[in-house]
Amino acid sequence: MSNILETTLGPLVLKNPVMVASGTFGYGLEYSDVMDISVIGGISVKGISLAPRPGNPPPRMCETPSGMLNSIGLANVGFDVFVNDMMPRLRDAKATVIANAYGTSADEFAELCRKFDDVEGIAAIEVNISCPNVKSGGIHFGVSGKPAAEVTRAVRKATRLPVMVKLSPEANDIKDVARAIEDAGADSVSLINTFRGMSIDVNTRKPRLGVGFGGLSGPAIRPLAVRMVYEVARAVTIPVVGMGGITCLRDALEFFLAGASAIQVGTANFSNPMVAIEIIDALEKYCIEKNIRPSDLVGKVEMG
């Protein structure tokens, strides 16, 4: 593949601007017998915590119109298993690994990111202050600027790796949070995580998720995500990574035009595990045809 798609997000250089979103692509390895995972611009792995987490009681997911709800609860193998069992194979597969980090306090985030700093083959850290499915941490850090900045500062001090902070759409004002994490030293900002939603089985009168609520993702949230990417891109100077219901080249272009320098594909990986690679191929063809680079599109929406 030519380097027409090469994308720079501050200190992070990606071979293309199409990543896969945390929680929708496992640790990447699950897909390695279906595709060449090295082609993907970046794999944001399932959110990792210091200790393994079992996750929430089932049912943990249900389908909704043009989307899905999940209440997984950051079930993950923990730092040690990830680094010892997964990372060697991810290095062998030449995957671009974005470590999605989750902690319940700024100190815990710092400890985790300090440990990631010593791991070979991690391209960047994505700081998860936006998970709606955990009792502590997660979205609670992401709803306002102060706690978001506190976590970001702690992570910034703990690591030399590029730091991307992932925002929640449920922030009081997502622009404030974006500015706060920029001031606190983030190299880039990714958005959006899911919206809290609810679905009820009208026959049993029970919620369709075991814990009642869950995060809504998929094409259903795309217009909300595009609007927020547009707003955040105008509020900060660091690069913006956009996501929310991207399923094809057209959707990706929409995010570039709104102001995203790169994108992440999430729920659509479930619809079609090859979708990220299909978007990369289509984007390359598009850029060659128009004789442009993706960066030429960033923020170029014409507001009339």
Add this chain to the structure above:
Amino acid sequence: MAIEHTNKKYLKTIVKNVETVAPGYSLLSFDCETPLLGRPGQFVMIRGAWGVNPVLPRAFSIVKAGNVGQVLVRDVGPGTALLCNMHVGDELNVLGPLGNGFIEPKSSRAVLVAGGVGVAPLVFLMEQLVPKRVPITFLYGARTANDLPLKVRIEASADLIVTTEDGSVGTKGLVTQPLVDVLKDPNCVVYSCGPNAMLEAVGRVSMDAGVECQVALESPMACGMGTCKGCAVVKPDGSFTYVCTDGPVFVAASIYGGEK
């Protein structure tokens, strides 16, 4: 059970046939240029080229593998309705084979216990065991005579005992009732798939009879391959196990507790 190296593939297939095998049940056959591998109990994630809604593929037990794959679809919602109404020549994306299949009996008889649409992996198992001359007893329970898809296909190959809850065909009652009699000779392995309440009952009856029982579970899932962590099931010790990668076939005792 151990994780199998399934050699899963993402196959672009073409619908070859859609046969209504009972009211609301379709047997969907698809041509695979690259053969669909897979053993009884393993499953596939299937989605048509229908745009963004429904977003997720659907999980189905494999009824038949090879150059023509087969799954049994019960029309229970928008996604399965689209699948039941597909036409010959339509594009169908198939990810599989996924999960762990049934472990075949070493020397004994096989007792297959199906509930409704749960018959799917057991028909595949039956068709693998028949050429190996493994004696098979097939118990098939359903709500009504209209909920017994593939009954004719089973009758052609195995001894079949049918129960229905309304008595419209076979013995009136639950499938566990004849199972108690069948397990009086405990030199067998029980294989079961169906609603969760039935599977638990089949598991308990088998364990009480001192017979090994393997159950194939169903769960909502998004990915089918261990990435979404959506298909968690609570084990007797309170920990979680995942239907897609730890199952879908489990030893009954590992899910329902009790002795093996």
